[in-house]
Amino acid sequence: MADQTKAMFQADLVALVPRLRRFALSLAGNRQDADDLVQAACEKALRNAAQFVPGTRMDSWMYRIIQNLWLDDRRKSARHGAAVDPDEALLSDDGKAARLPQDRMMLAQTRKAMGELPEGQREVLALVAIEGLSYREVAETLQVPIGTVMSRLSRAREALLPKLGLGAGRRQ
Amino acid sequence: MDKERLAAFADGALTPEEAAAVVMHLVDHPQDQAYVDDLMAANAALAQAFAAPMSEPVPARIRAAIEERAPEGAKVVPYARRLPLRMGGLALAASVALAAFLWPQTEPLRLTVGDVPAGSRLDGHLQGLPSGEVAVLESGAELTILATLPTPQGLCREVEVIDRGAGRVDLALACRQPEGWRVEVALSEPVPEGRAEAGYVAAEGGDTLALTPWLDRLGAGLALDAAAEAEAMARGWQP
Numbered sequence: 469m470a471d472q473t474k475a476m477f478q479a480d481l482v483a484l485v486p487r488l489r490r491f492a493l494s495l496a497g498n499r500q501d502a503d504d505l506v507q508a509a510c511e512k513a514l515r516n517a518a519q520f521v522p523g524t525r526m527d528s529w530m531y532r533i534i535q536n537l538w539l540d541d542r543r544k545s546a547r548h549g550a551a552v553d554p555d556e557a558l559l560s561d562d563g564k565a566a567r568l569p570q571d572r573m574m575l576a577q578t579r580k581a582m583g584e585l586p587e588g589q590r591e592v593l594a595l596v597a598i599e600g601l602s603y604r605e606v607a608e609t610l611q612v613p614i615g616t617v618m619s620r621l622s623r624a625r626e627a628l629l630p631k632l633g634l635g636a637g638r639r640q
Numbered sequence: 641m642d643k644e645r646l647a648a649f650a651d652g653a654l655t656p657e658e659a660a661a662v663v664m665h666l667v668d669h670p671q672d673q674a675y676v677d678d679l680m681a682a683n684a685a686l687a688q689a690f691a692a693p694m695s696e697p698v699p700a701r702i703r704a705a706i707e708e709r710a711p712e713g714a715k716v717v718p719y720a721r722r723l724p725l726r727m728g729g730l731a732l733a734a735s736v737a738l739a740a741f742l743w744p745q746t747e748p749l750r751l752t753v754g755d756v757p758a759g760s761r762l763d764g765h766l767q768g769l770p771s772g773e774v775a776v777l778e779s780g781a782e783l784t785i786l787a788t789l790p791t792p793q794g795l796c797r798e799v800e801v802i803d804r805g806a807g808r809v810d811l812a813l814a815c816r817q818p819e820g821w822r823v824e825v826a827l828s829e830p831v832p833e834g835r836a837e838a839g840y841v842a843a844e845g846g847d848t849l850a851l852t853p854w855l856d857r858l859g860a861g862l863a864l865d866a867a868a869e870a871e872a873m874a875r876g877w878q879p
Contacts (some may be wrong), residue, residue, distance in 0.1 A: 481706050482698055488704075494686070502693075506852035507705045514708065573856065578682075578689040596651055596685040600688055603653050618644055625647065625679065632676035632685060 477517055481510055488530055494594040495538050497583040507543070509533045517563065526609055528609045531599070535591055535610065542587060574632065581631035589624035593616055641665055643673055650679035715781040724772070749777055751801060751812040752829075766797055766814055767877070771869055780805055787863035788872065789855065791815065795877050796860060798851060807831045813854055816877040825854045830854045 488523065490501035492509075512533055513520070520529055582590060595606045596617075603621075607614040629635030641662070649655050649662040666673040668696040765783055769775055775783045776790035784808045796815040798822050803810070814875050864872060 478706050482703060485698045485702055485706075486696065487695075489699075493693060494690040503699055503702065505766055507702050508780045510702060510706045514706070575683055575689040578685040582686065582689070582812075589699050593686065594690075597686040603648070603651070618648075621647060621651075622644055625682065629682055632682055634682055635675060 472583060473522075475515070478514075479521070480515060481530075484527055484530055485510075490532055491594055491599055492534055492538070493599050494582060495587075495590060497579065504537055505534055506535050512537065515526070517538050525605075526600070527599075528605060531595065531601075532611070539587060549582060565611070577632055581628050584631075585624050585627060589620045591630070592620040593624040596621060641669070643675065646672055646676050650676050650683065671747055685826070725831075749779075749781075749783065749801065751799060751810045751823060751826045753823050753826050755817075756814060756823060758820050762814075763821055766799070768873065770866065770873070771863075772795070778800070779803065788869045789860040789863050791858040791860045793858065794879050795864075795872055796855075796858060802831065804831060811851060813851055813858075818878075824858075825851065827851070 488506045488509065489502055492505040493499060496502045496505055509530060512529060520526065582593070584592065591610060592606055595601045596603070596607060601609065603617050605615055606617045610617070625635070645654075645662065647693060649659055650855050652659075654662065683706045715840050717804045737767075751762070756766065761777075765775055765785065769783075771785045771787050773784070773860075775785055783799065784800040789794055794816045796813055799809040799812045799814055802808075807830050808828055809831055809878055810821050810826065810828045814823045815820075
């Protein structure tokens with residue numbers, strides 16, 4: 469890769485880091501693993517930079533690398549079920565996100581419930597609800613049919629909503 | 641209407657025409673409307689729950705990996721994300737010198753639960769050290785006020801003391817009472833070893849996490865920004 473192209477590639481990657489960390493955090497459930505994932509993904513992206521097609525979406529490409537590394541890691545460590553320690557769910561964000569204690573608890577519950585979802589559902593929910601990708605973009609990123617995206621999303625929400633005190637026969 | 645369609649509506653995944661049809665449907669189907677509200681609430685909670693990295697600087701080790709160079713310096717940088725941007729090298733050096741000058745005391749500084757004696761070194765730091773600035777103690781340990789948080793009972797400050805010699809991080813929450821500061825909770829844990837050797841510590845999560853239940857119990861709100869903190873300092877931390 470020419471120096472200038474490489475410098476641009478690196479600058480684009482740095483600019484993406486906040487979103488990559490957010491995605492990795494929503495998968496891994498804790499900051500340490502999330503940052504390890506992002507770092508490993510960036511290193512892999514640099515090694516495979518020739519495979520990136522300029523003009524295509526670098527965010528989707530990076531989400532895919534993170535997701536693959538995360539799944540590899542999960543398989544190797546054979547850790548299944550909740551990746552989020554119940555206490556880790558309370559990870560501090562300096563109070564930026566939550567103004568009131570009940571908000572903090574809601575966010576803690578959300579992190580915990582996310583960590584209890586199966587990997588496939590967690591990925592889809594993170595990309596749709598947090599990263600704001602369309603169903604088609606998620607399907608392309610994860611290389612699964614769009615129907616799979618929708619069914620995983622549906623199952624994820626069936627599990628998630630009751631844990632957040634939502635969707636259980638609520639009336640207006 | 642089936643749930644997948646309502647979900648696609650909540651996710652913004654429908655065409656404008658399809659979305660308009662759902663809107664019409666929701667007018668006289670309050671249960672479906674409630675479901676859509678719940679989906680949107682869950683999406684908002686998810687977005688908020690993992691939002692912290694969006695307002696944080698790129699961690700040094702990740703930047704270094706991207707730029708293919710070794711991380712700069714072998715400096716332990718705990719809570720890097722909390723440090724305010726205004727803290728430049730010169731300001732830091734000045735604040736360290738000032739802190740050493742203003743509070744030259746001999747007794748070791750301890751973070752223990754109870755009233756902070758007026759005029760003690762800890763009292764001095766709580767009174768006058770802005771959040772994010774580092775004060776080097778005589779023992780070589782580094783004291784940082786991580787944040788100032790409002791609670792219904794008054795202002796509280798998170799204090800961190802890193803003693804790398806002893807391999808320990810102490811963390812405390814001190815709250816302002818009418819008569820002075822009081823440490824409400826004090827915690828201690830080892831400096832994460834592997835990280836310190838690698839030259840970079842992101843001591844986030846583990847120990848701040850321990851304070852979270854206390855902050856919740858106190859009803860703590862958003863950390864004050866630099867200007868609000870300076871104002872609070874100027875009026876002696878009174879509400």
